[in-house]
Amino acid sequence: MRFNAKASGATAKDAFTIASTKAHPPSSVKDEGYGYKALWKDHPNDRVFFTHSEERISITSIKREGNPKGSAGSMIAEALRAANITKPKRVRFESIMPEQPTTQQLKQGMPPEKTTLGKTLESSLRHLGGKPGRWSTGEYRGKLWLECEPVWK
Numbered sequence: 001m002r003f004n005a006k007a008s009g010a011t012a013k014d015a016f017t018i019a020s021t022k023a024h025p026p027s028s029v030k031d032e033g034y035g036y037k038a039l040w041k042d043h044p045n046d047r048v049f050f051t052h053s054e055e056r057i058s059i060t061s062i063k064r065e066g067n068p069k070g071s072a073g074s075m076i077a078e079a080l081r082a083a084n085i086t087k088p089k090r091v092r093f094e095s096i097m098p099e100q101p102t103t104q105q106l107k108q109g110m111p112p113e114k115t116t117l118g119k120t121l122e123s124s125l126r127h128l129g130g131k132p133g134r135w136s137t138g139e140y141r142g143k144l145w146l147e148c149e150p151v152w153k
Contacts, residue, residue, distance in 0.1 A: 022068075022071060022074045022127075023040075023046075023064075023067040023068070023071040023072075023074040023075040023078055024040060024042065024043070024067060024078075025078045025081075025082060026038040026039055026040050026048070026075075026078055026079050026082055027039060027040055027041035027042070028041075029079055029082040029083045031083075034051070035049055035050060035051040035052075035060065036048075036049065036050050036051070036052065036079070036083050037049055038050075038075075038078075038079035038082065038083075040066065040067065040075075042066065043065060043066025043067055044066075045063060045065040045066060046063060046064055046065055046066050046067050046075065047061070047062070047063050048061070048062050048063075048075055048076055048079040049061040049062075050076075050079065050080070052083065052085055052088075054089075055089055055090060056088060056089060056090035056091065056092050056147070057080065057085060057088040057090070057091045057092065058092045058093075058094045059076060059091070059092065059093050059094065060094050060095060062075065062076065062120075070123075072120045072123070072124075073119075073120045073121065073122070073123025073124040073125075073126070073127060074123065074124070074127050076091075076120070076121075076124035076127075077123075077124045077125075077127035077128045078127075080124075080128065081128070086128060086129075087128070087130070087150070087152045088150065089149065089150075090147055090148065090149050090150075091121060091124065091125065091147065091148055091150065092145055092146065092147035092148075093117050093121065093145060093146045093147075094140075094143075094145050095140075095141075095143040095144075095145070096117065096143060096144040096145065096146065097143070098143075100116070100117070101115070101116045102115040102116045102117040102118070102144070102146065103144055106137055106144060106146070111135070112135040112136070112137050112146050112148075113132060113135050113148075115146065117146055118135070118146060118148075121146070121148050122148075125148065125150045128150075129152065129153060130150040130151055130152045130153070131150065131151050132148045132150060132151070133148065133149040133150055133151040134148070134149045135147070135148050136148075
């Protein structure tokens with residue numbers, strides 16, 4: 001799939017950034033019963049774990065070591081595509097760890113879309129052909145979450 005900046009509402013700079021940080025498609029995406037696990041054969045330490053419901057995709061874990069720096073959003077998009085999920089109603093990062101930069105950024109009052117994980121989420125939506133809509137954050141069982149309702153073409 002080729003990224004079309006004009007169709008997505010992105011700028012030319014966004015198109016360059018997104019095109020230059022594309023992850024390889026996962027070699028497998030399996031429904032483990034409790035959620036999906038996407039793995040990359042050529043990059044055995046890279047993975048995306050997520051759950052899927054009618055209301056939202058919840059990304060519970062992402063690890064990027066072998067795919068290019070800046071490609072985490074693309075990894076998420078490729079994993080969702082491989083699971084035949086193309087236009088979710090909401091996408092959420094669950095259980096954001098306290099040591100993650102996003103945790104501190106949110107606590108300092110940074111808007112969700114400007115945080116590290118917010119930018120990753122925006123990238124994944126653009127790779128799927130959407131763009132961010134309404135953002136929200138909250139806390140569940142002592143851990144932060146960050147969510148976006150995408151706008152689809």
